[in-house]
Amino acid sequence: MTLFVAPSPPLSEVSALLCFLLILLVPLAGVGLALINCGLGRARSAAHAMLAALCVTAVAAIVYVIVGFAWQGAAGRPEHVLIVGGKAWGWIAAEPFFLRGLRLDLSPAALVVLLQLFSVGLAGLIPLSSGADRWRLGATCASTALLAGCTYPLFAHWAWGGGWLAQLGANCGLGRGFLDGGGSGAIQVTGGLTALSITWILGPRRGKFSAEGLPAALPGHSAVLVLVGCLFAWIGWIGLNSGGAILFLSVEPARVVLIAVNTTLCAAASGLTTVVVTRVRFGRPDASLSANGWVAGLVASSAAAAFMKPAAAIIVGGVAGIVVPLVADLLEFQLAIDDPGGAISVHAVGGLWGLLAVALLTDAGAPGKSGGQWLAQLVGMATLLGFVLPLSYGLNWLLDRVYPQRVQREGELQGMDLYELGAGAYPEFDIHGDEFLPR
Amino acid sequence: MKLAGFLLLVAGWAIVVSALALLPSAGARTAFALAGMAVELLGLALAVRSHLVLEAEGE
Numbered sequence: 001m002t003l004f005v006a007p008s009p010p011l012s013e014v015s016a017l018l019c020f021l022l023i024l025l026v027p028l029a030g031v032g033l034a035l036i037n038c039g040l041g042r043a044r045s046a047a048h049a050m051l052a053a054l055c056v057t058a059v060a061a062i063v064y065v066i067v068g069f070a071w072q073g074a075a076g077r078p079e080h081v082l083i084v085g086g087k088a089w090g091w092i093a094a095e096p097f098f099l100r101g102l103r104l105d106l107s108p109a110a111l112v113v114l115l116q117l118f119s120v121g122l123a124g125l126i127p128l129s130s131g132a133d134r135w136r137l138g139a140t141c142a143s144t145a146l147l148a149g150c151t152y153p154l155f156a157h158w159a160w161g162g163g164w165l166a167q168l169g170a171n172c173g174l175g176r177g178f179l180d181g182g183g184s185g186a187i188q189v190t191g192g193l194t195a196l197s198i199t200w201i202l203g204p205r206r207g208k209f210s211a212e213g214l215p216a217a218l219p220g221h222s223a224v225l226v227l228v229g230c231l232f233a234w235i236g237w238i239g240l241n242s243g244g245a246i247l248f249l250s251v252e253p254a255r256v257v258l259i260a261v262n263t264t265l266c267a268a269a270s271g272l273t274t275v276v277v278t279r280v281r282f283g284r285p286d287a288s289l290s291a292n293g294w295v296a297g298l299v300a301s302s303a304a305a306a307f308m309k310p311a312a313a314i315i316v317g318g319v320a321g322i323v324v325p326l327v328a329d330l331l332e333f334q335l336a337i338d339d340p341g342g343a344i345s346v347h348a349v350g351g352l353w354g355l356l357a358v359a360l361l362t363d364a365g366a367p368g369k370s371g372g373q374w375l376a377q378l379v380g381m382a383t384l385l386g387f388v389l390p391l392s393y394g395l396n397w398l399l400d401r402v403y404p405q406r407v408q409r410e411g412e413l414q415g416m417d418l419y420e421l422g423a424g425a426y427p428e429f430d431i432h433g434d435e436f437l438p439r
Numbered sequence: 440m441k442l443a444g445f446l447l448l449v450a451g452w453a454i455v456v457s458a459l460a461l462l463p464s465a466g467a468r469t470a471f472a473l474a475g476m477a478v479e480l481l482g483l484a485l486a487v488r489s490h491l492v493l494e495a496e497g498e
Contacts, residue, residue, distance in 0.1 A: 084460045172459055172468075200490050209494075335487055336494055372465070378472055379455055385479045386452020390445045 015246060015253045016106035022243040022256065023111065026118040029236025030057060033125040035229030036295065040220035040288055040341045041132040044415025046425035052128055052137055056144045057121035063148040064120045065113075069102075070095040072153035074112040075162035075248075087171045089164040093157050108247060115243050116156065119187050120148045122240075126191025127198045129341020131405075133205050134412055135198065137420055139405035146395045147194055155388055156186045160248045165383065168376045175373025178380040179364050181249045182241035182302030184354035189384045190392075192348025195339065197393040202406045204338030206413070215332050218340070223287040230271075230294045237298040238263050245306040255306055262305040263298065266317035270297025273321025281325070289325050292342040296324040299347055300354035307362035316357045320350050355381055441489035447482025451475045 011019065034053035041049045073079055073093025081088040095102070104110045124144040131140065158165040159180050169177035180186055209215055220226060241263050242256040251259075274293025278286035297317040304316065327345035331337040337344065358364050359374035399405065411419035418424060458471030 089460075168459070200486075203494065336491055337487075375465075375469055375472060378476065379459065382452055382455040382472065382476050382479060385483065386448045386450075386455070386475075389483075390448050393445065 011106070011108055011111075011246070012253075013106070016108075016111065018253050018256065019111050019243050019246045020106060020114070022239040022246070023115045023118065025239025026115065026122070026236050026243065028232045029240055030118065030122050030125055032229040032231070032233025032236055032295075033122065033129075035225045035232065036291065037125065037129040037132065037341050039222040039225030039227075039229065040129060042218065042415070043221035043426060043429070044417055044424060045133045046221060046417065047421055047423070048137065048416035049128065049132060050425075051421065052135075052140050053125055055137065055141050056124040056128060059141045059144045060121040060124040060148040061117050063145045064117055064153070065099055067097055067149045068120060068153040069093075069099055069113055069116065070097045070153075071150075072116065072157045073161040074109040075160070075166070077109060077161070079157070079162060087167075089167060089171065090157070090162055091164060092154065093161055111243075112160075112247055115240075115247060119183055119240065119244075120152050123152055123187045123191040123194075124148060126188070126343050126347045127195040129343045130195035130199045130339045131202055132340040133416060134202055134407050136405060136407050136411075139399070139403060142399055142403060143194075143198065143396055143405065146399065147190075147392070150395065151194065151388060151392050152186070152190055154391075155190055155383070158383070159186045159380065165376075165380050168379060169372075172376075173372055174376035174379070175359075176364060176376075178376045179249065179307075179358050179373070180303045180355060180380065181245040181251075181306050182237070183244055184299060184301075184303035184351040185380055185384055187240075188299045188302060188347040188351035189355070189381075190388055192344055192346070192351060193384065193389045194392045194396070195343035196337075196348060196389065197396045198405075199337050199339050199344070200393065201396050201400050204336065205340070206409070208338045209336055213336060215336075215338075220288055220340070223291075226288055226291045230291050233295055233298060234264070234267055237267070237301070241302055241305040244302070249306055251306050258310075259305045261310055262308050262313040263301045265310055265313040266301035266305070266320070267294050267297035269314040269317030270294060270300065270321035270324070271317075273318045274325055277322055277325050286325075289328065289342075292328065292346050293321040293324050296320040296346045296350035299350035300357065302351070303354040304358045304362050304364070307358065307364040312357075312361040316354065316361060319357075320353055323349060323353060352381055352384070440492070441486060444482045444484075444486030444489055447485060448479050449482075451477070451479030451482060454478060 038049040078094040079090040157163040165178035168174040238260045242259045245251045271294035274290045275285045300320040327349045359377040454475030455472045462468045
């Protein structure tokens with residue numbers, strides 16, 4: 001049945017304006033991820049990586065406006081509900097396609113559209129790093145359309161649009177319901193699990209694993225791009241966490257200072273911890289893993305930044321910085337998963353840790369119901385693993401049957417730039433002959 | 440094996456959601472939610488294992 005609920009109260013003019021300005025920072029997170037993806041890939045696929053980032057952002061925005069918002073909606077807007085046990089559980093929004101009937105002003109619903117327009121592109125950029133050097137441009141766009149039109153809006157409605165995860169507090173007494181202010185789950189884990197699906201479907205890069213299953217090092221081509229990308233991502237994440245908290249958690253505008261401090265501390269602690277971990281393990285700090293550690297701190301901060309004390313933010317970041325290099329090793333050495341940009345360890349695992357941290361290290365739950373908050377977060381994590389991952393894998397598997405996603409063998413040997421675009425990113429650079437040797 | 444892994448993932452999620460909707464006491468809900476998560480992790484392990492086997496066969 002369709003339920004029409006009363007519209008949520010409008011934001012004050014100051015809150016709405018502040019929220020709008022913060023949302024305008026979010027595209028910088030996309031710039032950061034695009035630079036990181038490009039730098040961690042090979043030189044012969046660099047132009048392809050950046051063009052794919054642009055195409056993903058464009059496809060995600062258009063598909064989200066056509067169908068995404070119709071299924072995601074916003075809190076206080078019409079939605080379809082199931083009645084179970086005498087309680088209404090929202091499962092999908094009931095908005096018209098193409099944003100029809102929605103006034104695009106400083107109202108909460110319009111600000112949600114703007115924020116989501118950017119963040120769905122951010123989610124789409126995450127799998128790009130997993131498919132680096134072998135994912136066709138057309139398949140990238142088609143896969144992003146499935147993410148922006150189906151997987152993302154469904155979970156985003158449940159978590160942010162007044163859906164059943166958000167209602168766990170009111171319906172089951174589980175704290176304040178599933179909390180994910182900046183999108184550790186809805187953006188990062190959804191993107192990270194899609195990245196896992198893509199690596200499984202594409203398979204590893206040619207030459208990544210020997211016949212005995214031992215991985216070869218295929219280092220990224222520009223640590224500079226990767227590290228500059230981290231700095232852009234930091235600024236974008238402050239906007240994402242702050243704007244999301246105002247819109248989805250209804251925090252007062254003054255709290256954005258705490259959110260910015262916590263976001264920075266998480267990234268700082270995580271980046272530094274990874275520097276130390278890689279220094280201890282390899283004898284020297286590893287630049288690309290440390291960059292991944294920095295981003296993992298940002299990812300982990302998203303869910304809890306509005307509720308943590310600064311000391312807790314350092315703990316959340318520190319744990320993320322330890323876990324990320326260990327999981328990256330596990331994926332590569334034990335599970336034979338070729339994830340060139342580390343999207344699975346950074347975004348999926350870092351995001352899940354961020355969701356758990358809301359219950360473990362914050363005072364987010366309603367007074368006296370902290371156990372309930374823990375269960376609400378657990379239910380959200382179970383939904384990501386048990387619903388989003390199979391859905392994402394199933395959709396991409398079907399797409400692969402219709403339109404093979406992996407590039408031909410010649411494309412991998414030649415490089416994605418020459419094969420798909422006809423020109424390289426660095427035409428005046430010497431190209432090493434061994435790049436063209438079949439592996 | 441891959442299909443079984445994904446079915447276990449969905450089944451684990453169904454256990455978690457059913458526990459919320461059907462069980463009244465907090466203790467029972469928590470126990471079933473944890474059991475559902477365990478089933479999901481089993482499904483994930485199976486899916487990972489199936490891809491390892493498929494890649495080994497491919498080579």
